[in-house]
Amino acid sequence: MMPMKLMGLRGGLWALATGIGCGAALALVYETEREFFSAGDFDGDGRADVVVVDRASGKYRLGYAQSDGTYRWVDNRVTGVKDVSGITVGRLFDPQRDALGVTAADANLIAVVEAANPGQGVGPNR
Numbered sequence: 001m002m003p004m005k006l007m008g009l010r011g012g013l014w015a016l017a018t019g020i021g022c023g024a025a026l027a028l029v030y031e032t033e034r035e036f037f038s039a040g041d042f043d044g045d046g047r048a049d050v051v052v053v054d055r056a057s058g059k060y061r062l063g064y065a066q067s068d069g070t071y072r073w074v075d076n077r078v079t080g081v082k083d084v085s086g087i088t089v090g091r092l093f094d095p096q097r098d099a100l101g102v103t104a105a106d107a108n109l110i111a112v113v114e115a116a117n118p119g120q121g122v123g124p125n126r
C-alpha cells in the first residue's frame with residue numbers, strides 16, 4: 001500500500017502509534033505483500049500500541065506502548081488463521097480496550113483475539 005512505501009516501516013509505525021488507536025478513533029490498517037500493520041489500545045492504558053500480522057502464518061506481534069515512549073514487543077502469538085486477507089482493530093470484547101480481528105477469505109472464518117495482557121496471549125475466538 002502506498003503510504004507504507006512512502007514513509008517506510010518506522011515512519012508508518014510511528015504514524016500508527018501517534019495518530020490513531022486510542023479512544024473511539026478508527027484504526028487504519030496498512031498492508032504490504034507480507035504483513036498487515038495497525039494500532040490500538042490493546043491493554044487499555046490509554047496509549048496506542050502497534051500490531052504486525054504476518055499474512056502467511058497468521059501470527060501477530062504486539063508492541064505495547066510504554067510511558068517513556070518506547071514499545072515493549074512481545075513474542076509472536078497465534079491467531080489460527082493462515083493466508084490472512086484482512087484485519088481489523090476495535091472494541092470487539094471490551095469498551096475499554098481494543099481487540100484484533102483477523103480473517104482469511106479462503107478459510108471462511110474470522111478469528112478475534114484479545115491482547116489485554118502484555119505477558120500472556122489469549123487464544124482466538126472464532
Ligand SMILES: [Ca+2]
Pocket residue numbers: 040041042043044045046047048049064065
Ligand atoms: Ca496501550
